[in-house]
Amino acid sequence: MGEFKGFMKYSKKQLDELPLKDRIEGYEPFQQRFTTEDAATQGARCMDCGTPFCQTGTSFGKDTIGCPIGNYIPEWNDLVYRNDYKEAYERLSETNNFPEFTGRVCPAPCESSCVLAINNDSVAIKGIERTIIDEAYDMGIVKPKLPENRLEEKIAIIGSGPAGLTAAEELNLLGYNVTVYERNHRPGGLLMYGIPSMKLDKEVIERRVKLMEEAGIVFKTDVNVGKDITKKELEEQYDAIIVCTGSQKGRDLPLEGRMSFGIHFAMEYLTEQTQLQMGEIKEPIITAKDKNVIVIGAGDTGADCVATALRDGCKSVVQFNKYVRLTDKMEQNTSWPLPMPIFKLDYAHKEYREKFGFEPRAYGIQTMRYDVDQNGDIRGLYTQVLEETEDGMVIVEGTERHWPADLVLLSIGFEGTEHLVPHSFNLNTNRNKIVANDKDFRTNQDKIFVAGDARKGQSLVVWAIKEGRAVAKAVDESLKNKITI
Numbered sequence: 366m367g368e369f370k371g372f373m374k375y376s377k378k379q380l381d382e383l384p385l386k387d388r389i390e391g392y393e394p395f396q397q398r399f400t401t402e403d404a405a406t407q408g409a410r411c412m413d414c415g416t417p418f419c420q421t422g423t424s425f426g427k428d429t430i431g432c433p434i435g436n437y438i439p440e441w442n443d444l445v446y447r448n449d450y451k452e453a454y455e456r457l458s459e460t461n462n463f464p465e466f467t468g469r470v471c472p473a474p475c476e477s478s479c480v481l482a483i484n485n486d487s488v489a490i491k492g493i494e495r496t497i498i499d500e501a502y503d504m505g506i507v508k509p510k511l512p513e514n515r516l517e518e519k520i521a522i523i524g525s526g527p528a529g530l531t532a533a534e535e536l537n538l539l540g541y542n543v544t545v546y547e548r549n550h551r552p553g554g555l556l557m558y559g560i561p562s563m564k565l566d567k568e569v570i571e572r573r574v575k576l577m578e579e580a581g582i583v584f585k586t587d588v589n590v591g592k593d594i595t596k597k598e599l600e601e602q603y604d605a606i607i608v609c610t611g612s613q614k615g616r617d618l619p620l621e622g623r624m625s626f627g628i629h630f631a632m633e634y635l636t637e638q639t640q641l642q643m644g645e646i647k648e649p650i651i652t653a654k655d656k657n658v659i660v661i662g663a664g665d666t667g668a669d670c671v672a673t674a675l676r677d678g679c680k681s682v683v684q685f686n687k688y689v690r691l692t693d694k695m696e697q698n699t700s701w702p703l704p705m706p707i708f709k710l711d712y713a714h715k716e717y718r719e720k721f722g723f724e725p726r727a728y729g730i731q732t733m734r735y736d737v738d739q740n741g742d743i744r745g746l747y748t749q750v751l752e753e754t755e756d757g758m759v760i761v762e763g764t765e766r767h768w769p770a771d772l773v774l775l776s777i778g779f780e781g782t783e784h785l786v787p788h789s790f791n792l793n794t795n796r797n798k799i800v801a802n803d804k805d806f807r808t809n810q811d812k813i814f815v816a817g818d819a820r821k822g823q824s825l826v827v828w829a830i831k832e833g834r835a836v837a838k839a840v841d842e843s844l845k846n847k848i849t850i
Contacts, residue, residue, distance in 0.1 A: 746773065
């Protein structure tokens with residue numbers, strides 16, 4: 366397994382990044398792949414651990430232990446160490462349809478679950494994965510996945526996010542005639558419009574979509590299913606329909622003053638900025654230019670808002686975190702195989718600190734109400750301090766504070782899928798999720814299946830890929846059973 370005792374000889378290396386000062390001037394991807402030499406050294410750190418928790422793929426509360434799609438991580442770590450990128454790519458693509466996406470945006474629960482992480486830095490699994498797929502493209506071995514035989518059955522997929530794209534590729538490879546409907550101008554869903562270009566270059570998505578089109582998959586964009594085309598029309602044309610509309614209904618914060626101008630959901634801002642960069646719109650409705658921005662929410666989307674607002678020319682940004690600041694380090698990793706609860710700076714926070722001299726997050730903050738001027742425009746927020754006690758987070762009396770703001774972005778998660786498709790298709794929902802199990806993925810409507818965040822709720826790209834693969838298998842079995850009967 367790699368180099369004997371390589372994990373004792375070599376240290377973990379992070380992917381190289383563009384200089385902070387330079388990269389905030391534009392949307393060029395800031396992170397680079399490993400060289401093949403560096404990747405080999407990092408692959409050598411993979412130990413013969415016996416039980417590779419990195420590929421466990423289990424949910425634990427809101428966390429994930431290991432890789433949900435069961436990537437053969439130790440195998441391709443060893444192949445990279447031996448410089449066999451052709452075989453490494455083949456093994457990687459057996460379980461992961463889109464490693465160029467996960468290798469860039471996945472939070473890498475595999476690394477947290479790496480056995481080496483118990484008392485050392487984990488293997489650089491995510492960086493190795495990205496290097497494998499990037500090297501494979503450079504070698505010209507990533508080809509369209511063509512079916513051996515083409516079947517008569519037709520399948521419609523609503524939504525072209527990671528779940529929809531995965532289901533489309535799997536079913537097309539089985540020979541089905543697959544059409545993917547997307548309401549936006551380009552395929553990709555969250556990958557295209559919800560993740561900024563400096564994290565996920567849009568050319569990476571377009572390159573993959575082109576391969577899928579060459580394999581026979583049809584993409585119909587600018588089609589809002591439920592409005593531009595009905596359930597009846599789809600059922601007349603297709604033998605099965607898969608709903609992969611994601612979880613895009615943002616969670617609101619309906620406090621006093623919520624209806625004022627200048628308060629928006631984070632995804633609205635990020636989507637507009639991507640559309641602006643790609644020339645789909647000329648002027649954005651939402652802009653951070655010359656404004657004091659407050660981002661409510663401490664997750665990845667909130668960090669993306671910070672980074673985007675920087676490039677948009679903001680005056681300042683504060684990112685509210687309702688929890689207290691984590692400790693800088695732990696003497697022992699008592700949280701393994703879950704991520705260590707220690708303080709970390711995301712890419713956006715490093716960028717902000719580089720420009721302004723301090724990181725943008727404020728900790729233990731509870732928003733109480735919006736401050737609105739006489740014209741109905743947002744001008745700030747009133748907050749109080751939260752502290753952690755044995756009974757949970759409690760408000761500290763007498764700590765009210767006013768924060769000036771010209772733009773407030775709500776980034777406190779997603780409630781579930783939007784209502785148009787479930788309502789127009791008469792699909793049963795529960796807490797804004799379309800009801801179906803993870804075995805056959807069937808909804809209450811004949812011929813209609815659901816997968817991804819629309820069924821599961823807000824989750825990781827890698828979970829969406831797993832759902833897409835599973836629903837494709839379920840649809841295939843269902844259609845084969847009908848033919849047999």
